[in-house]
Amino acid sequence: MEERKYIGIDIGGTTVKLAVLTKEGEMVHKWEIPTAKEEAGKTIVSDIAATINDTLNSLNVDKTMVEGIGAGAPGFIDQQTGYVYEAINIGWKEFDMGRALSESTGFPVWADNDANIAALGEKWLGAGKECDSMLAVTLGTGVGGGIIVNKKVINGANGTGGEIGHITVKTEGGHYCNCGRYGCLETETSATAIARKAAEVKASGTSSYLHTINEPTAKDVFEGYEKNDEGCIGIVSDVTDQLGLALANLAVSINPEKIVIGGGVSKAGESLLNPLKKAFESYALPRVNDVCDFSIAKLGNDAGVIGGAYLVKTKSEK
Amino acid sequence: MEERKYIGIDIGGTTVKLAVLTKEGEMVHKWEIPTAKEEAGKTIVSDIAATINDTLNSLNVDKTMVEGIGAGAPGFIDQQTGYVYEAINIGWKEFDMGRALSESTGFPVWADNDANIAALGEKWLGAGKECDSMLAVTLGTGVGGGIIVNKKVINGANGTGGEIGHITVKTEGGHYCNCGRYGCLETETSATAIARKAAEVKASGTSSYLHTINEPTAKDVFEGYEKNDEGCIGIVSDVTDQLGLALANLAVSINPEKIVIGGGVSKAGESLLNPLKKAFESYALPRVNDVCDFSIAKLGNDAGVIGGAYLVKTKSEK
Known part of the structure; x- marks a missing residue:
């Protein structure tokens, strides 16, 4: 039986890092795309949705097996809703990123500040195991x-x-x-x-x-x-x-x-x-x-995407 | 139908405060007994068990309706087990208070430091509602x-x-x-x-x-x-x-x-x-x-017993 998959995203000022992980923490695939900061970052969410769609297709991952997306971004973010109060480096302010990303991908989305997400990554598979x-x-x-x-x-x-x-x-x-x-x-x-x-x-x-x-x-x-x-x-x-x-x-x-x-x-x-x-x-x-x-x-630069996946794991297992 | 009851205990250096509360936070009864600190506080737990037994009888509270006991004491305490690492004012050291109190009363016991328990009381019914x-x-x-x-x-x-x-x-x-x-x-x-x-x-x-x-x-x-x-x-x-x-x-x-x-x-x-x-x-x-x-x-001096009851509420509702 195919395993449930978690998608972790780490949205930075230069690149968006992405990864697909299994429930056991196995990294299925990781990749990145440039962060389109033009016009207050308005295409970032659709860029992410497109690359996730393409990558899941090329990996032959059944979308019904994807439990959700966990995203980190620099700034102040409401973990319950994924609402971004402010993410200066990216240009977002008062942006309902959680809803936008969920609507454009079709997956449930959880989000948090990038440092918090990196901490979760280290807790799951790194130094804080x-x-x-x-x-x-x-x-x-x-x-x-x-x-x-x-x-x-x-x-x-x-x-x-x-x-x-x-x-x-x-x-x-x-x-x-x-x-x-x-x-x-x-x-x-x-x-x-x-x-x-x-x-x-x-x-x-x-x-x-x-x-x-x-x-x-x-x-x-x-x-x-x-x-x-x-x-x-x-x-x-x-x-x-x-x-x-x-x-x-x-x-x-x-x-x-x-x-x-x-x-x-x-x-x-x-x-x-x-x-x-x-x-x-x-x-x-x-x-x-x-x-x-x-x-x-x-975990170095992978802490964010791993932590994003772990956020999905903890939220969806509740 | 009779409501579930929670017992809160606040064990201090001079007195042990006790209270019975309902799930909705109504104080059914509160009382106190002296803290018997003689011989490293060895009779405190049996004193508590006896006064709880007497009081539940005189209040006509059916013991099957008691969800458990939440106890606070000054010192370092493991919240999972109620194990007291050290409670200097009382004379306890490396004492499995949780187990002793549970065995002598027949009720499940949760415990924490008195300041933490008081915080829970204020959170439930006081300034932190x-x-x-x-x-x-x-x-x-x-x-x-x-x-x-x-x-x-x-x-x-x-x-x-x-x-x-x-x-x-x-x-x-x-x-x-x-x-x-x-x-x-x-x-x-x-x-x-x-x-x-x-x-x-x-x-x-x-x-x-x-x-x-x-x-x-x-x-x-x-x-x-x-x-x-x-x-x-x-x-x-x-x-x-x-x-x-x-x-x-x-x-x-x-x-x-x-x-x-x-x-x-x-x-x-x-x-x-x-x-x-x-x-x-x-x-x-x-x-x-x-x-x-x-x-x-x-909540003044009642914060501890109310917080103890709330600890039972949160732990038993899980």
Whole structure:
């Protein structure tokens, strides 16, 4: 008998990633199309519907075997309805994406913020496997988060759940954030923030390693850290201290089994995790620290489509 | 036809409060017995079983109509099993309270930390009515918390969910906390902390109001605040700033519909809520602030027994 299929979609500013998975998490097929951002993204949904139709036909997947679509997009989204309050990078605002996608494909649609969907992916098949509760943190250009409790993502009252990038970590002297405030976690621990700190340290002349690099990135900072460069050690210590504090304060409230770190900065691996765990331990209630493991994300760019499929699985099995 | 009944129990260091409620939340009867803390609290469970048996008989409640017992106790408790990791005030440690209470009463038992149970009570019949997500904060001798998301309490990986009193708010110069660390929310915003700050301000001579009071309490500080005493205004501003920051950082992660403040300090009402809301607004992502209401808790000492009954309702209806 043919197995039920789940479609996961990860709608990004450049490409829309798609995948068909089975109930057991086997990836049947994955592919991507460009994101047509022209005219406030008005053809994106029909583009998606067309490519799904074509691909299911060429895969010979019987459409009655498709349980539904789980979609992630950057922004504020109502998980119950798939209504997009705002997705700036894509151009959508007050758009009933759930209904539009469902009507144009004929499948039920569930949706959530891309960071939340990625967290679900890591929970199902990645670093958070078997965890009922976890925090997923994405350290990239910005800082995103997905919080899973009792096996479900916290989507929140208006789709803002898990926006940990906007935790205030510096009440004084903080850097300006795109959200209009100052001293957010994002302005202190993202790849962008690390590069900014690297430029400052380089200018101060306290890093012989960064001194040789034209425009040092977060990657350079961790390489300098591994070579025991004092300036780079200072930056990593500062960043992991602030991230460790924010995560410990969240962990004492959520008491998760695992914290999974993804995004570009997470490629630093143990050079990031070791000082981060040390900072976390110094701020967390011992009982909270005892049960909380840290891990680097495992699914990379596939986390979103896998999480989308898992959203379908959890919603349709209820 | 006789209605199903739920029994709620709130086990405290001095008394055990009990109540029988109907499915619709009608309080059939409430009463209390002393907490027998002698010999590590070994007779507490049999005392509870005996008083429940006697009371159901005198109320003429048919025992087959009792759906179960929901119990709260101060400490770390596994919600799935009612296993008490530790309840210091009562003397229990590594005690399978859920099983003991179930065997001695013949009813199914669910349990959780007292702050979490109180949050459930406020959610069912109090200030958090109709809310799917809320933060309940208890400002008393210490600072407790209960977090409700998707209508359920966050109990956590080892019963530490909602321990917001141990959020670190001062990384430097913080006061010592019973947890062994420094600068916890509890050491900065509890009634105890406010009284400590009052003594300091009184000694500094900057408060004409506190100058006249022998051992000023949190209540005195809010009274001075209402009389525009400069020293008291400083304390309230300091306390609400730190509480507002901690709650805003939690709210940007959870995105709750409501924050409910209870405990002795909450009797200050608007004098607490107004500066707290202002501080919260300054630290919270605007979108999070937009949907988040503040309210003083409504159920007082009954929150625990009502929440216990609600725990039975939610668990048994599944």
